[in-house]
Amino acid sequence: MSIKIMVVDEHKILREGLATLIAKQPDMEIVGEAADGREALDLLEKNTPDMILMDVTMPNLNGIEATRKIKSKRPEIEIIALSLHSDRRFVLGMIGAGASGYLIKQCTFDELVLAINTVMAGKKYLSPEISNILVEEYVRKDSQKKAIIDSKLTSREREILQLLAEGKNTKEIASNLSISVKTVEAHSRHLKRKLKTNSVAELTKIAIKEGLTSL
Numbered sequence: 001m002s003i004k005i006m007v008v009d010e011h012k013i014l015r016e017g018l019a020t021l022i023a024k025q026p027d028m029e030i031v032g033e034a035a036d037g038r039e040a041l042d043l044l045e046k047n048t049p050d051m052i053l054m055d056v057t058m059p060n061l062n063g064i065e066a067t068r069k070i071k072s073k074r075p076e077i078e079i080i081a082l083s084l085h086s087d088r089r090f091v092l093g094m095i096g097a098g099a100s101g102y103l104i105k106q107c108t109f110d111e112l113v114l115a116i117n118t119v120m121a122g123k124k125y126l127s128p129e130i131s132n133i134l135v136e137e138y139v140r141k142d143s144q145k146k147a148i149i150d151s152k153l154t155s156r157e158r159e160i161l162q163l164l165a166e167g168k169n170t171k172e173i174a175s176n177l178s179i180s181v182k183t184v185e186a187h188s189r190h191l192k193r194k195l196k197t198n199s200v201a202e203l204t205k206i207a208i209k210e211g212l213t214s215l
Contacts, residue, residue, distance in 0.1 A: 003120055006032040006049040008040045008066070009082070010058045014105075018053065021109050028116070037066025044070065049077060051116060054099065056083040056090045064093040071098030078119050082112070086129045101125040152194045158212060160187045164200055165207035 005022055007015045007030065019030045032047045034040040038061040040052065052070065056063040067079050080101035081094040091102055100119045103112060104127050115125040153161065156177075163173045170188070174181045192198055195206055207213050 002027055002029045003051060003116065004029055004031040004047075004049045005116070006030070006034065006040065006043065006047065006052045008034045008037065008052055008058070008063070009055040010035050025113065037061030037063060037069075040066055041069060044074065044077075051078045051080065051120065053082045053112075054079050054094075056081055056085055056094060064090070064097050067094060067097040067099050080115055080119055080125070091130050102130045103127050104129060153191070157187055157191050157194075160184060161191055161203060161207050162212040164188065164191075165204040165213045 005028055007018050007022075009015045009018075012035070015033045015035075019033060022028050023030055031049050032040075032043045034043050036058040037054075040054075041061070054063045054067055058066075061069075063081060063083070067081075070077055070079065075098075078101075079094075079099045080103060081090075081099045082103050082105060083090060083094075084105050086104055094102055101115050101124060103115055103125075107115075107127055111127070118125040159177060160173055163176060168176065170181050170184050174184045177184070191203060195203065197203060197206075
C-alpha cells in the first residue's frame with residue numbers, strides 16, 4: 001500500500017518538484033500540497049495523509065505551530081521537517097511539537113526517501129547536523145540538572161544519598177563514613193527535605209537518575 005504524503009512549503013517550485021519526484025516512487029503518492037500551515041490544516045479536512053513534509057518558516061502559520069496543531073488532532077500522522085534552517089531554535093521547536101524527523105533541504109532525494117521509510121517504520125530520522133544539535137542540547141540540559149542537584153546537596157549528603165540507594169542502613173552508613181548515627185539521621189532528614197520526598201525508594205530513583213549509583 002502506498003504511503004500518502006502531503007507537501008507543505010511556501011515555495012511552489014519546491015512543492016511541485018518534490019511532488020513530481022515522490023510520485024515516481026512505486027510505494028508513495030502525493031495527496032496534497034499546501035503553501036503554509038493554515039492551508040495544510042484546511043487540507044486535512046479533505047485528505048488523510050500518512051505523512052507530511054513540513055517546512056518550518058512559512059507565512060500565516062509556521063511549521064512548528066502547524067505541527068503542534070496537527071499532532072494534537074491527528075497524532076497518527078507522521079511529520080518530517082524539511083527546512084533550510086539548522087538553527088537550534090527551529091530544530092528543538094519542531095521536535096518538541098511532535099515531528100519525527102528533521103532534514104535540511106540540501107539533502108539528497110535518496111536521503112529523503114530513506115527518512116520517509118524510516119519514520120513510517122516507527123523510528124526517528126535526523127540528518128547528521130540535526131543529531132549533533134540534539135545531542136548537545138541533551139548534554140546541556142543534563143549538565144543543568146546535575147548542577148541543580150550539586151548546588152542543593154553537600155558533598156556529604158551526596159555520599160549518604162548513594163549509600164542509602166545502595167541499601168545501606170543508618171548504622172552501616174555511620175560506620176562506613178566514621179560518623180555518628182545521629183549525624184546520618186540528620187543528613188537523611190536534610191536530603192528528604194531538599195529533594196522533597198519522604199521515601200527511600202524515591203531517593204534511590206534520584207540517585208540512579210543523577211548517576212550516583214548504577215543500581
